Amino acid sequence: MSFASHDSATRQSQGEAITAEEIAASGATADEATARYALILGDDALMLSQRLGAWVSRAPELEEDVALANIALDLLGHARFLLTYAGTAWGKSEDDLAYFREEEEFRSCRLVEQENGDFGKTIARQLIFSFYQHELYSRLVDSTDATLAAIAAKALKEVDYHQDHAAQWVLRLGLGTEESSRRMQSGLDSVWSYVEELFTDVEPIAELGDVAVLPSALRESTLNRLHQVIEDAGLGVPDMSGAHGADRSGRHSEQRGFILAEMQVLARRHPGATW
């Protein structure tokens, strides 16, 4: 008889996860407006996931490498759910939407498309986006659309960790050395003009009623919480207005083309390939 437990510390279990395949098989079909809304949320997650993936092997420490990669994978999961669901409206798969749409057909916000910059800039982008996403998903769990509500419930638990990770780093960099504080502030300054876009009520969201969450309704609570963390970190909230063109129309996307070129090249060169 051994006292060693068979219940190992690294036991694996799948947990109670929904999967993109389950969404595809559920038979739930999004209507046109709901699909366009899911596309907005899915494109945000997809772009940020792609951006964060570039940190793998480049983060300040191995542990941070893994942390950012985990967040990127969580976001990729959200993107898969949302694109799969959006695709039900048009008979398209998640891959059709991710790999075979053109630059101007994407609806991601510009915040998530911003270049990684240094670690301070990446963390600034993470702070803003994860706080926004947390406010969003904590309301979307009450969506009258059952699939969106289920996706939000799954994502919320993960985003809860994303915002904690970002906030912990903002505090450490802000209250760290003179250099870390300077770079964290500079990171915030470089992305702050893209915050306003997150709270813009683009169509079709307004007409979706209780299916969606109105972006403008997230503005006050998200900004209040962001201001709190930034002040706790001894940093200043950047004083600047929103960048022009905040409409998610696909028109303003300096960096988007580069992200897509990198992300889509393999799927386009070998259509239908599986691996």
Place this chain on the structure above:
Amino acid sequence: MSSSADSSSWPLWEVFIRGSRGLSHVHAGSLHAPDATMAIRNARDLYTRRNEGTSVWVVPAEAIMASDPDSKGGYFESAQGKSYRHATYYTQSEGVKHL
């Protein structure tokens, strides 16, 4: 364990995970982190991403006093040859049931 004594790198932490209620925390591995709070976060990313645990402990590696690997004999083998320490050494008495 610690591969370098470079003072510019993050300190080493030992991670202990409790698989489920009623079990004890089991050593899962080690990691680097700037402080205890971040060590817990990093432990979550490195060791609990597959639903493993209900609780995580982190301990500064330098806080652990370990037995000397070179003294293995003195610590762990001293019981060898002392079979009278084990119940199986003794002959079961006749007529004593349910022993």
